[in-house]
Amino acid sequence: MNRLHMNIVMLESEVYSQITARGFFCDSVDPLTGCSMHSRSGSRYSEVYSAHKLLGYQILEANGIRMTCNKIRCD
Numbered sequence: 001m002n003r004l005h006m007n008i009v010m011l012e013s014e015v016y017s018q019i020t021a022r023g024f025f026c027d028s029v030d031p032l033t034g035c036s037m038h039s040r041s042g043s044r045y046s047e048v049y050s051a052h053k054l055l056g057y058q059i060l061e062a063n064g065i066r067m068t069c070n071k072i073r074c075d
Contacts, residue, residue, distance in 0.1 A: 005032055012037065 012028045016038060019026040028037045034044035048066045051057040057068040 009037075 008031060016026050016028065027039045029035070029045045030037050034046065035041060036045075046066075048059060048068050051068040052059050055068075057070055060067050060069050
């Protein structure tokens with residue numbers, strides 16, 4: 001586990017502890033796996049799909065790799 005990922009996990013853990021101690025639900029997405037860190041999830045979080053749905057970005061695929069395309073850069 002690299003140092004940057006460990007820093008993210010430690011910060012997330014502190015935020016999670018404070019929010020759940022107040023009785024609120026909290027979950028995060030592990031940036032390495034795309035999976036939930038605290039709840040059971042049936043699927044991974046896809047930033048490409050989310051950018052498409054939320055921001056209207058075009059989805060491109062090359063050699064099986066999906067990516068988003070901002071209209072300003074793709075036109």
